Amino acid sequence: MNPSWHSEDAPDPVEIGALGWLLVILRGVPLAAMLFVGLLVLVAIRLIEKPICGMHRPVTAFLPQFVGRNAFRILGIKLRTTGDLMRERGAVVANHTSWLDIFALNARKRVYFVSKDEVAQWPAIGWLARAAGTVFIERNPRKAREQTKLFEERLRAGHKLLFFPEGTSTDGLRVLPFKTTLFAAFFAPKLRSFMYVQPVTVVFHAPKGQPDRFYGWWGDMDFGPHLLKTLAAWPQGSVELIYHPAVPVAGFADRKELARFCEDQVRNGHYRAVEADQD
Template sequence: MDRMRARLKTGGLLCWAAAGIVGQGSCLLMPGKMYRRFPLFFWNVACRILNLQVHTIGERAGSLKPRPDGRRVIYVANHSSWLDVLVLGKVLPAFFIAKQEVRHWPLIGYLTYLGRTIFINRNRQEAGQDVQEVIEQLRKGYDIAFFPEGTTSKGSGLLPFMSSLFAIAKPVQRRDDPAAKDHPACIIQPVSVAYDRLEGLPVGRHRRSFVFSWFGDMDFGPHLMGLGRWRSMRATVMFHPPIKPEDYPSRKALSNAARATIEKGNEDLRQNRLRDDATSPDHTRP
């Protein structure tokens, strides 16, 4: 039964990914915001196929509608698995930043491309150009989400943050650069993600690392099949109070503040310090 369940879920997810390419491609041709709403729907169904329930704590700072203060929202979150994309994609109406390698993944690469994911290089010589591309999306009024760790971890703690990515919120001000003066005002919202229930039971350190987390040289296919054998899973997403980049003297200070907040929230979730009735399931308000 476990093998049958895993095969059905894996096949269903791959078929839905193929259907999502057609759906998102069609939405790009439609007027309005359908191309921004469809990813929320797509990742919602993907979570349902895996029977992955998503609970949230706190209030999301942004939506499909502009904020009253005119600021763009940049969501930063910890990263332990490819599942983070499903979980956050379900609740965040934002464009994601991903490493260039994701662009070449079968099905998922093309799907994320249609979803307006911004692919960046790890090469420092090209980092400046990538940052400018992200800032351009902010100027157009879109919110952004990214994983400052730059790669996945075992889920038992956070890796160091790449402070250079925070240049999209706090660019270097140069007097001879007119674009710097046109930088859109932003806020940073730290987000903690933890996988805390497996078939209704609390998740311990071992299962968090070797059931949910996807790191190192793990192959995608076996990891997906391993997840598919479980009947139910749960992820909890904690939205922390937003912080203003101008309150910090440097990108490093801003990065450290966001990391400390996310780490504390992640630790609370891992230790089950928060009551279940403090969470609200399926927070998908656009």
């Protein structure tokens, strides 16, 4: 079974002109350099930080945020945010459009992503994810207790964990039903009493003259062409982050009720943002 979402319409063809290839170089080289240097600095600092601070990351936690903010400056994509960041301990849940979500969500808030275990084995991306403190999980019910314990350790250390409950990326034009599996860990006895969850809506606004799903990355789309298309765009579009109020897990009866509430918040925020964009 392929967990990826597939559109009924084929992805738009990637067409890059002379200006586009120039922008690929002008944006791609500094972006790659920043990622490479950022990774080296993060690993070097973590070698000192880990023995002293353990799971806490008083210094390296700021590096992904720095990279996220400057990635959008390099790409020329505008980043807009509304709403207040949660101060309580807990998790953030958001809809998922593409790999750009990682830069966007890191740019505003220091978060640690929760990702499927296979990502840890991906070349380059896996190394970056590990260095940034990503929590890797297996889709195995027998691992549920072990993973809940890991979540508890990270949350008690003050880490804000970020989940994509849709379980896949989309074309950015919709919000898929939230899977409830990961929400179950929030109801563990040692977590439920202090745990909060903040829903976040991520909305990508396409460049002028481009299809609304321009930034979407889904199904069997290859990363390379999508990256080149994004680097080559002129003018660029924007991404909007809408932070909804954080809610206590203890205020919900079970994972299904909490997942449904978060889904409604994210979907309604997405609908309103898209409607406003069309006015």
